Amino acid sequence: MILKQFNELKEVLSKPQQIVIIGHKNPDGDAVGSTLGLKHYLDKKGHKAQVLMPNEYPDFLHWIPGSETVYRFDRQNNQCVKSLRKSTMAFLLDFNALHRVGQDMQNTLEKYEHDFALIDHHQQPDDFEYMYSDTSMSSTCQMVYNFIEMMGDVDMIDKNIATCLYTGIMTDTGSFRFRSTTSTTHRIIADLIDKGAENDKIHSNVNDSNTYSRLLLLGQALSNLEILPEYKTAFITLSEEEKHKYSHEKGDTEGVVNYALSLKGIVFGIIFIEDEEQGIIKISFRSKGKFSVNQFARKYFNGGGHDNAAGGRSELSMEGTIERFKSLLPNYKNELLTSYEN
Ligand code: 5GP
Ligand code: MN
Numbered sequence: 001m002i003l004k005q006f007n008e009l010k011e012v013l014s015k016p017q018q019i020v021i022i023g024h025k026n027p028d029g030d031a032v033g034s035t036l037g038l039k040h041y042l043d044k045k046g047h048k049a050q051v052l053m054p055n056e057y058p059d060f061l062h063w064i065p066g067s068e069t070v071y072r073f074d075r076q077n078n079q080c081v082k083s084l085r086k087s088t089m090a091f092l093l094d095f096n097a098l099h100r101v102g103q104d105m106q107n108t109l110e111k112y113e114h115d116f117a118l119i120d121h122h123q124q125p126d127d128f129e130y131m132y133s134d135t136s137m138s139s140t141c142q143m144v145y146n147f148i149e150m151m152g153d154v155d156m157i158d159k160n161i162a163t164c165l166y167t168g169i170m171t172d173t174g175s176f177r178f179r180s181t182t183s184t185t186h187r188i189i190a191d192l193i194d195k196g197a198e199n200d201k202i203h204s205n206v207n208d209s210n211t212y213s214r215l216l217l218l219g220q221a222l223s224n225l226e227i228l229p230e231y232k233t234a235f236i237t238l239s240e241e242e243k244h245k246y247s248h249e250k251g252d253t254e255g256v257v258n259y260a261l262s263l264k265g266i267v268f269g270i271i272f273i274e275d276e277e278q279g280i281i282k283i284s285f286r287s288k289g290k291f292s293v294n295q296f297a298r299k300y301f302n303g304g305g306h307d308n309a310a311g312g313r314s315e316l317s318m319e320g321t322i323e324r325f326k327s328l329l330p331n332y333k334n335e336l337l338t339s340y341e342n
Contacts, residue, residue, distance in 0.1 A: 001133070001134040001136070002125070002131050002132070002133040002134070003131070003132055004128075004129075004130060004131035004132075005129060005130045005131070006130070006132065006150065008130070009117055009130040010151060012089065012115075013042075013045070013047070013151070016046050016047055016048070017042075017047045017048075017087075017088045017089055018047070018048050018086055018087045018088050019042055019047050019048065019049040019050070019087060019088070019089055019090070019091065020049075020050050020051075020052050020083050020084055020087045020089075020090045020091070021035045021038055021039055021042075021049055021050070021051045021052070021090070021091040021093060022035070022051075022052050022053075022090060022091065022092050022093065022101065022105075022109070023035045023051070023052075023053050023054075023093055023094055023095070024054070024094055024095035024100045024101060025054040025055055025100060025101055025102040025105075026054075026055065026057070026250075027053050027054075027055075027057040027061070027094075028057070028061075028094075028171060028172075028254070029061055029167050029168050029170070029171025029172065029206065030094050030139045030140050030141055030168035030169075030171055030172040031053075031057070031093065031094040031095075031140070031168075032053075032057055032061045032064055032067070032070075032164075032167070032168070033064060033141045033164045033165055033166075033167040033168025033169075033171070034093045034094050034119070034139070034140040034141045034143075034144045034164070034165070034168050035051045035053075035070075035091075035093050035094075036051055036064055036065065036066040036067065036070070036164045037141060037144050037161050037164030037165045037168070038091060038093065038119075038144050038147075039051050039066060039069075040065070040066060040158070040160045040161045040164065041144075041148055041153070041156060041157070041161055044156055044158070044161075045153070045156070050069070050071065050083045050087070051066070051069065051070045051071070052070070052071050052072075052073060052080050052083060052084070052105075053070055053071070053072050053073065054072070054073045054074065054101045054102045054104075054105045055072060055073065055074045055102065056072060056074075056075075056250050057250070057251070058249075058250050058251020058252075058254060059209065059249070059250075059251060060205065060206050060207075060209040060251060061167075061206070061251075063205050064163070064164055064167055065160040065163055065164060066160065066164070071083060073101075073102075073104065073105045073108075074104070080105075080108075081108065084108065084109075084112060087114065088114055089114050089115050089116075089117060090109075090112060090114065090115070090116050090117070091116075091117045091118075091119065092116055092117070092118045092119070092120070092128065093118075093119050093120065093140050093144070094119075094120055094121075094122075094140040094168075095120060095122065096118070096120050096122040096123070096124060096125035096126060096133070097125070097126045098110065098126065115128075115129035115130060116128040116129055116130070117129065117130035117131070117132075118130065118131045118132065118133060119132045119133075119140060119143050119144060119147055120132075120133055120140055120143070121133070121134055121135055121136075121137040121138070121139065121140055121142075121143060121306075122135065122304070122305065122306065123135050123294055123304070123305075123306065123307075124304075132146075132147060135306070136180070137180070138169060138172055138173045138178070138180040138181055138182070138185045139168050139169045139171075139172035139173065139180075140168060140172075141164070141165040141166075141167070141168030141169045141172070142165075142168075142169050142184075142185060142188055144165055144168075145157075145165050145188050145191075145192070148161075154191075157191075157192070157195045158195065158196060159195065159196030159197070161195075162192040162193075162195040162196045162197040163192075163196070163197050163198070163202065165188075165192055165197075166189065166192045166193070166197035166199065166202055167202055167206065169185060169188070169189060169192075170202060170203065170206070171206065173185065174258070175203070176189070178308065178309075179308065180306075180308075213246045213247045213252075214246070214249075214252045216246045217238075217242070217243070217246035217248060217252055217253070218256060218259075220238070220242050220245075220246060221236050221238055221253070221256050221259070221271070222236070222259060224236055224237045224238065224242075225259070225260060227263065227266070228326075228329065229265070230333070231268065231329045231332070231333060231336050231337075232265060232266055232267040232268060232336050232337060232339070233266065233267075233268040233269075233270070233329060233336065234260040234261070234263050234266045234268075234269055234270075235260060235269070235270040235271065235272065235322075235325070236256060236257065236259070236260050236269075236270070236271040236272070237271070237272045237273075237274075237318060237322065238253060238256075238271070238272070238273045238274065239274045239318060240274040240275070240276045243273070243274070253271065253273055256271055257269050257270065257271040257284045257285075257286050258286065260286070261286045261287075261288060266288075267287055267288040267289055267291060267336060267339040267340045268285075268286075268287050268288075268291060268293070268336055268339070269285075269286045269287070270283060270284065270285050270286070270325070271283070271284045272314075272318060272321055272322065272325075274318055278313075279315070280313045280314060280315055281313065281314040281315075281316070281317075281318055281321045282311070282313055283297070283301055283303070283311060283312045283313060283314060283321075284309075284310075284311050285297050285301075285303075285305075285309070285310045285311070285312065286308060286309050287307070287308050287309075287339065287340075288308065288339060288340040289308075289339035289340025289341070290335070290338070290339045290340070291332070291335050291336055291339035291340075292307045292308075293305065293306075293307065293308060293309065293310040294306055294307050294310045296310070296328075296332075297310040297311060297312035298310075298312075300312070300324075300328060301313060301314055302314075
């Protein structure tokens, strides 16, 4: 755990500030929940807080309280630049290094004249003026709860804040099932329900928003699934053509990788998704047990994340990427076979 200059930050926040709160590119439930949860809290404390996201996030996160106030850097560039210009400090939530916001926004943030405050649970964070980093945490939302508690303000958590934070803890823990879910996570979740988070509605808003075409896309993904039992590995591919055929929209492939890992005996699940616009294959890695997909993604696929959930990319074709991926597995055979015991 790193807690850097917290008392100084508390001092800064004792006077009204103009604050921007920034999430990572392709924001997920934890990014949206933590940024908006923190925004509601800071506004309530008398600051003016504005959430900025690099780009769009999926429809199933648009119901989150305050979502309509978010500025997107790729679409509302002027508003974003203006907010940054008049701000007195910036929070960075749910990411560990400026490049995670994408090239355009990174270029702008690198010229930022005020201090950054990081709250994040990813490994190996870059250094910023104020930091609260803890890789043992289930989610950045759980850390925002802790942050508010450290500020002595846990009583200020209202229904909106509770709803935002519940959402991110839920999505980042796979609905409270990953190893990062601790008894403390459950205690915080219990408190958030007491403070007004409607747990049944939140689950439904996030999970029951399938369109018919999304289910068909999932069907395609599942029929592309390939199992490599000798490595306890299973992977899924989706080509641009297949995405197009089922009118793919942002967020449609979210969670699909978990189907690979849901197979009995599989400890390493991967999805390779062709992204024509970026000219890459976007990869999600998931594992069970000791095998670190963070290290694997960092070493071979220009990515990273957590021990059991990481992302990366490949500039090769789909076929080339799969071939390269398969050629790496023999080096990890032993690690994979002993990664997880039931
Ligand atoms: P996902 O597979 O859902 O995109 O990402 C899984 C986890 O890995 C998330 O916590 C995400 O923040 C992280 N992650 C995804 N892509 C990258 C990447 O390119 N670099 C790094 N450092 N982390 C990533
Ligand atoms: Mn997160």
